[in-house]
Amino acid sequence: xxxxxxxxxxxxxxxxxxxxxxxxxxxxxxxxxxxxxxxxxxxxxxxxxxxxxxxxxxxxxxxxxxxxxxxxxxxxxxxxxxxxxxxxxxxxxxxxxxxxxxxxxxxxxxxxxxxxxxxxxxxxxxxxxxxxxxx
Amino acid sequence: xxxxxxxxxxxxxxxxxxxxxxxxxxxxxxxxxxxxxxxxxxxxxxxxxxxxxxxxxxxxxxxxxxxxxxxxxxxxxxxxxxxxxxxxxxxxxxxxxxxxxxxxxxxxxxxxxxxxxxxxxxxxxxxxxxxxxxx
Numbered sequence: 059x060x061x062x063x064x065x066x067x068x069x070x071x072x073x074x075x076x077x078x079x080x081x082x083x084x085x086x087x088x089x090x091x092x093x094x095x096x097x098x099x100x101x102x103x104x105x106x107x108x109x110x111x112x113x114x115x116x117x118x119x120x121x122x123x124x125x126x127x128x129x130x131x132x133x134x135x136x137x138x139x140x141x142x143x144x145x146x147x148x149x150x151x152x153x154x155x156x157x158x159x160x161x162x163x164x165x166x167x168x169x170x171x172x173x174x175x176x177x178x179x180x181x182x183x184x185x186x187x188x189x190x191x192x193x
Numbered sequence: 194x195x196x197x198x199x200x201x202x203x204x205x206x207x208x209x210x211x212x213x214x215x216x217x218x219x220x221x222x223x224x225x226x227x228x229x230x231x232x233x234x235x236x237x238x239x240x241x242x243x244x245x246x247x248x249x250x251x252x253x254x255x256x257x258x259x260x261x262x263x264x265x266x267x268x269x270x271x272x273x274x275x276x277x278x279x280x281x282x283x284x285x286x287x288x289x290x291x292x293x294x295x296x297x298x299x300x301x302x303x304x305x306x307x308x309x310x311x312x313x314x315x316x317x318x319x320x321x322x323x324x325x326x327x328x
Contacts, residue, residue: 061198105276125236126236141237182276184279
């Protein structure tokens with residue numbers, strides 16, 4: 059049994075080269091725009107600047123046949139099972155990014171510190187649990 | 194453009210009825226077993242009891258045509274755009290669960306406090322960022 063992801067939008071970012079992209083958002087990643095499909099507009103209506111969200115992406119340039127990696131691509135470090143790493147290369151390459159909403163302009167949402175590459179498909183957006191844990 | 198998720202395993206849990214399942218893992222959810230496909234065994238080799246991981250699931254009993262919900266199903270609360278909620282009902286119903294590994298027995302991994310239903314497909318497992326943020 060397989061399941062089909064229909065992206066709800068894509069990332070617009072100055073990051074275009076995987077070799078230049080930071081590995082995590084808190085490692086010097088730039089702001090980016092999330093550009094949503096018109097069909098999901100009603101789902102966006104309660105997002106506000108300042109909201110902390112978890113962005114899920116599909117890392118469409120990742121390899122899916124990788125089960126062990128050298129952490130951070132450093133071959134001096136031992137190979138590690140991929141489910142103990144944050145490598146983009148994994149059987150189902152879903153990216154997880156904690157970002158802050160900076161601006162909302164209709165179907166375009168600006169977020170801070172996103173390490174995803176330009177054009178990366180968006181899978182979902184969820185509030186960070188905690189003060190919004192009951193929503 | 195769409196993308197295909199091939200589950201890497203499934204959840205074994207005493208939870209079988211969506212109406213009985215807690216909404217989040219910290220709301221009285223039981224332990225559960227993650228049962229992985231033999232093909233991904235090399236990816237599991239560094240998971241150890243005590244590891245804090247993010248489990249991604251495919252919420253296969255969710256509706257995908259929902260863009261606004263009453264938070265927690267409480268119709269006295271105003272409808273909210275689904276991307277500001279943790280509702281399982283959303284265009285791409287990927288579940289996000291922070292759990293602790295309690296035991297590893299080959300392809301079976303026991304975790305704490307999981308609100309996913311029995312049979313839920315597993316999409317991915319990642320380490321929680323922080324002390325393992327560099328892997």
